[in-house]
Amino acid sequence: MKIIYSNKHSQHDPPYEIYDGRREPYAEKAERITSILRALKESGLTVFFPPKHFSIKHIHDIHQKEYVSFLRKRSAQLKQSQVLYPSYFIMDTYTPITNKTYTAAKTAVDVVLTGAKYLLQGEQTVYALCRPPGHHAGHKTMGGYCYFNNAAIAANYLSEHGKVAILDIDFHHGNGTQSIFYDRSDVFYISIHADPHIKFPYSSGFANEQGSDEGLGFNKNFPLPLETTNAQYMCVLKQTLKRIQVFNPSFLVISAGFDTYEKDPIGGFKLTIPFYEKISQEIFKLKLPALIVQEGGYNIEDLGKIALSFLKGIDRILKTQLRSKDNDSEFYKANQKTSKKTKKTPI
Numbered sequence: 201m202k203i204i205y206s207n208k209h210s211q212h213d214p215p216y217e218i219y220d221g222r223r224e225p226y227a228e229k230a231e232r233i234t235s236i237l238r239a240l241k242e243s244g245l246t247v248f249f250p251p252k253h254f255s256i257k258h259i260h261d262i263h264q265k266e267y268v269s270f271l272r273k274r275s276a277q278l279k280q281s282q283v284l285y286p287s288y289f290i291m292d293t294y295t296p297i298t299n300k301t302y303t304a305a306k307t308a309v310d311v312v313l314t315g316a317k318y319l320l321q322g323e324q325t326v327y328a329l330c331r332p333p334g335h336h337a338g339h340k341t342m343g344g345y346c347y348f349n350n351a352a353i354a355a356n357y358l359s360e361h362g363k364v365a366i367l368d369i370d371f372h373h374g375n376g377t378q379s380i381f382y383d384r385s386d387v388f389y390i391s392i393h394a395d396p397h398i399k400f401p402y403s404s405g406f407a408n409e410q411g412s413d414e415g416l417g418f419n420k421n422f423p424l425p426l427e428t429t430n431a432q433y434m435c436v437l438k439q440t441l442k443r444i445q446v447f448n449p450s451f452l453v454i455s456a457g458f459d460t461y462e463k464d465p466i467g468g469f470k471l472t473i474p475f476y477e478k479i480s481q482e483i484f485k486l487k488l489p490a491l492i493v494q495e496g497g498y499n500i501e502d503l504g505k506i507a508l509s510f511l512k513g514i515d516r517i518l519k520t521q522l523r524s525k526d527n528d529s530e531f532y533k534a535n536q537k538t539s540k541k542t543k544k545t546p547i
């Protein structure tokens with residue numbers, strides 16, 4: 201499996217966030233990703249590739265130009281130690297700008313687009329190990345540690361070549377991704393997350409939000425109570441996968457947050473490390489070309505083990521599929537049938 205990574209994420213590392221007016225340590229630390237990187241390197245499971253540079257056009261396809269320009273300019277105006285909490289283009293007080301925020305956020309977009317391009321070139325699974333995360337970022341708002349919506353930008357890019365399903369398994373609802381695709385029927389957003397009555401982002405993620413206009417029926421939320429167990433989660437995951445099968449996409453984008461872990465300091469579910477292997481095995485039974493996009497997950501000590509468990513599940517299921525007779529030709533035929541525009545030249 202290819203893994204796309206750049207160390208530029210570490211340049212964005214704000215010292216604190218503001219919670220109810222108080223300064224608290226910043227949870228979305230650079231060590232999150234370096235912890236995953238270390239565990240994966242030690243495992244020898246993956247091969248690492250640097251991101252390629254992509255045009256700003258792909259960001260403008262999803263985010264308002266004024267917002268993008270604001271983030272770039274304000275970031276560039278700051279000195280190295282300065283932290284800015286802007287008064288607009290923002291939904292909370294957790295998402296400050298530093299002098300390298302734009303660089304890190306743009307690089308995260310390059311990471312996911314590089315992964316998406318590999319899918320178009322025939323890769324079956326790519327892991328975009330990116331940071332800052334993206335699924336809370338809306339058309340013209342940053343929030344929840346997110347600036348550019350990496351998964352949405354990649355899904356929009358892939359949607360030029362066939363239908364896309366976004367499966368969001370972060371503990372929190374991806375309010376940004378939902379809002380971006382709410383009126384579209386070619387990108388199906390489906391999310392399993394904590395009940396927004398009690399957890400961030402509070403204002404979206406409810407079961408009755410099903411899309412609008414042409415997108416009606418192409419948005420599906422599964423809010424779950426705190427203390428959700430492995431067994432309860434698996435039951436809901438299987439329901440989401442059935443819906444994705446009915447949608448019959450050409451590509452799957454997974455917003456992979458690991459804050460559903462039982463010891464996550466921000467989460468509240470009870471999922472265990474070995475269970476992530478079961479989650480990915482179940483997802484990859486779909487046999488869809490898939491881009492895994494890193495979102496949340498804040499238990500730095502165990503993040504590497506969780507990611508490794510998730511990737512091991514993929515490795516196991518892909519090997520099983522390869523062993524099955526005539527697998528390659530079946531997989532090829534299945535994708536030819538489901539993909540509408542696979543012959544289009546990748547950008």
Ligand SMILES: [Zn+2]
Nearest residue numbers: 370371372496
């Ligand atoms: Zn989260």
